[in-house]
Amino acid sequence: MLNYKLVVTILMLALLAGCASNKVPDPEPGDSTYDAAGSGADTDMYGDDPLGGGAALDDDYTAGELTNVIYFDFDSSEVRDDFTDIVARHALILANDATVQVRLEGHADERGSREYNIGLGERRAQSVRRMLMIQGASAAQIATVSFGEERPVAFGSDEDSWGQNRRVEIKYTN
Amino acid sequence: MRHRFRRQLVLTLGGIDGNLDIHVLDLSTRQTRRLTTHRAIDTEGSWSPDGRYVYFTSDRSGGPQVYRVAAAGGTPERVTFEGSYNARPRLSPDGKRLAMVHLDRGNYRIAVMDVKTKGLLVVSAGQQDESPSFAPNSDTLIYATRQARNGVLETVTADGLIRQRVSSGQGDVREPVWSPFPRY
Numbered sequence: 001m002l003n004y005k006l007v008v009t010i011l012m013l014a015l016l017a018g019c020a021s022n023k024v025p026d027p028e029p030g031d032s033t034y035d036a037a038g039s040g041a042d043t044d045m046y047g048d049d050p051l052g053g054g055a056a057l058d059d060d061y062t063a064g065e066l067t068n069v070i071y072f073d074f075d076s077s078e079v080r081d082d083f084t085d086i087v088a089r090h091a092l093i094l095a096n097d098a099t100v101q102v103r104l105e106g107h108a109d110e111r112g113s114r115e116y117n118i119g120l121g122e123r124r125a126q127s128v129r130r131m132l133m134i135q136g137a138s139a140a141q142i143a144t145v146s147f148g149e150e151r152p153v154a155f156g157s158d159e160d161s162w163g164q165n166r167r168v169e170i171k172y173t174n
Numbered sequence: 175m176r177h178r179f180r181r182q183l184v185l186t187l188g189g190i191d192g193n194l195d196i197h198v199l200d201l202s203t204r205q206t207r208r209l210t211t212h213r214a215i216d217t218e219g220s221w222s223p224d225g226r227y228v229y230f231t232s233d234r235s236g237g238p239q240v241y242r243v244a245a246a247g248g249t250p251e252r253v254t255f256e257g258s259y260n261a262r263p264r265l266s267p268d269g270k271r272l273a274m275v276h277l278d279r280g281n282y283r284i285a286v287m288d289v290k291t292k293g294l295l296v297v298s299a300g301q302q303d304e305s306p307s308f309a310p311n312s313d314t315l316i317y318a319t320r321q322a323r324n325g326v327l328e329t330v331t332a333d334g335l336i337r338q339r340v341s342s343g344q345g346d347v348r349e350p351v352w353s354p355f356p357r358y
Contacts, residue, residue, distance in 0.1 A: 112282055113262040113275045113304055114349075115186070116231050116238055119194045119215030126192045144192050155323070157302070 066090070070128055072166040074159075077123040079131055087131050090170055095136030104128050105169040106146040109162035114149060121146030128168045143173070182245070184209075184219035184228050196230050198245060209243045210250060218262045221245070222269060229253065229263040229272070240274055254287065256294045262305065265289075266312035267355060271332055273306035273315055284317045286332050297334035307352045308332075316340070318348045 068090075070083045079087055094100055106121030125144040132142060154161035181201040186194050196209045196219045210216040214234035221228060222242070229242045235252065240263040243250040254260040259277030266273070269289065276285035276296060284298040284306045300319040307316050309329075316329045325348040327340040 111302065112238070112259065112277075113218065113231070115218045116215065116233075116261045119217050119233075122188060122192045122194065123215065129192075146192075 068170045068172075070124075070168045070170070071163060072124055072168070074162070074166070077120065077127045079127055084131075087128060088135055091132045091135035091137050094132060094138075094141050098138065098141065099174070101141050101143070101173045102132075103171045103173050104142060104144045105171060106144065107151060107165055107167050107169070108146075108149050109165045110149045110152065110157065111162065118146045118148035121148050124166070124168050128170070182225075184221060184245075186217040186219060196228060196243070198228070207247065209245070209247060212250075216241075220262075220264055222265050223267050224269065229265060231261040231263065240272065254294070255292070257285075260285070264306055264308060266308040266332070267310055268312040271308070271312060273308060273317075275304050275306070284315065284330070286315070286334070295332075295334055297330045297332065297337075298328065299337070300328075303328075305349045307350055309352045310355045316350045316352055318350060 066089050067086055070079060070087065072078070073080060090102070094102065104125040106123070106125030108117035108120040108124075110117075122144065125146060129142050129144055133139060149165070152161070152165045153167075154164040183199045183201065185197055185199055185206075187197050187206070188194050193213055194215050194217045195211065196216050198207045198209060199205070200207070209219075209228060210230070210232070212232065212234045214232050215238075216230055216232045216234075218231040219228045220230065226245055227242045228245050229240060230250075231238050232241050232250070233239070234241075237258045238261040239252055240254040240260050241250045241252050253263070253272065254274065257276055257278070259275070259282070261275045264273045265271070272287040272289055274285055274287070275282055276294070277283075278285070278296045281301045281303075283296050283300060283303050285294050285296045287294045297315070298317060298319065303317055303319045305318045309315065313332050314329055315332060316327055318325050319328050320326070321339075324344075325346045327347055327350050328337055329340060330337040
């Protein structure tokens with residue numbers, strides 16, 4: 001039943017577990033203890049605002065060179081307002097040509113635990129993916145992958161470097 | 175007490191939407207059993223020594239905390255409550271202690287929780303310490319820390335009193351795992 005895309009083959013040494021039942025897990029109740037409370041960590045909620053707050057496109061949003069990197073705030077996987085135009089332009093490219101494909105590569109900064117950061121990078125990539133699809137790209141055109149904290153572009157341990165590393169890179173694959 | 179041990183892997187799988195959940199893969203039947211269904215990040219699964227539980231990191235509360243779920247399936251329960259960031263849990267071989275990465279006043283450090291009393295003790299002193307692993311005696315841990323830009327290893331007693339750098343010569347060292355009990 002490996003119909004799940006193997007995002008991470010996290011390892012965990014296998015070993016033996018007792019108990020041979022195959023009980024289906026109960027659906028989890030929504031945890032009501034949503035205590036978001038400013039963890040100092042590079043964590044975030046779910047990016048429930050894929051349209052980036054509904055900011056209007058600039059008149060000249062198709063002008064100028066199109067960057068392929070979307071940066072994220074500390075503690076967030078929401079696409080910032082200053083990047084919604086850029087994502088919209090990529091969406092337009094995808095919507096206009098169904099043969100174009102992209103890979104969204106999500107990244108996190110170095111802080112916190114390594115495997116968890118893979119989850120954060122994935123969530124950022126998904127946030128961009130949703131935004132592209134809302135604007136006309138199709139699921140078949142978009143692949144996502146997370147590199148967690150493993151592929152930084154800046155190597156300092158300071159806010160400037162961390163900010164450069166919290167990103168999604170939009171890579172055209174054909 | 176005899177357990178029926180089976181060869182199983184706990185793993186993190188992403189669904190089509192990339193949402194990470196904890197699964198158990200039975201190596202003999204090749205069947206996977208999904209243990210979490212939340213849309214939060216659920217990852218870093220780790221067995222309890224008796225194989226009955228899978229401990230994992232989830233940010234379903236808004237930030238990462240440690241949870242556990244019965245390996246056979248069930249409702250996950252939250253294990254850590256102290257602080258805003260607790261991740262990558264590892265149980266001691268005797269099952270009495272839980273080590274994790276804990277955010278301590280801006281620093282990511284190793285903390286050890288007494289499973290019974292829930293008391294949490296920060297045992298490392300770096301800024302970006304990670305990947306704790308217990309020695310077979312359950313009283314000592316090894317973990318990765320930073321020296322200048324390089325990863326190095328340190329050991330510390332579970333009471334936090336005795337800490338030692340493990341000399342590693344050179345290179346970037348990370349993710350240590352102590353070997354398990356010998357089989358009797």
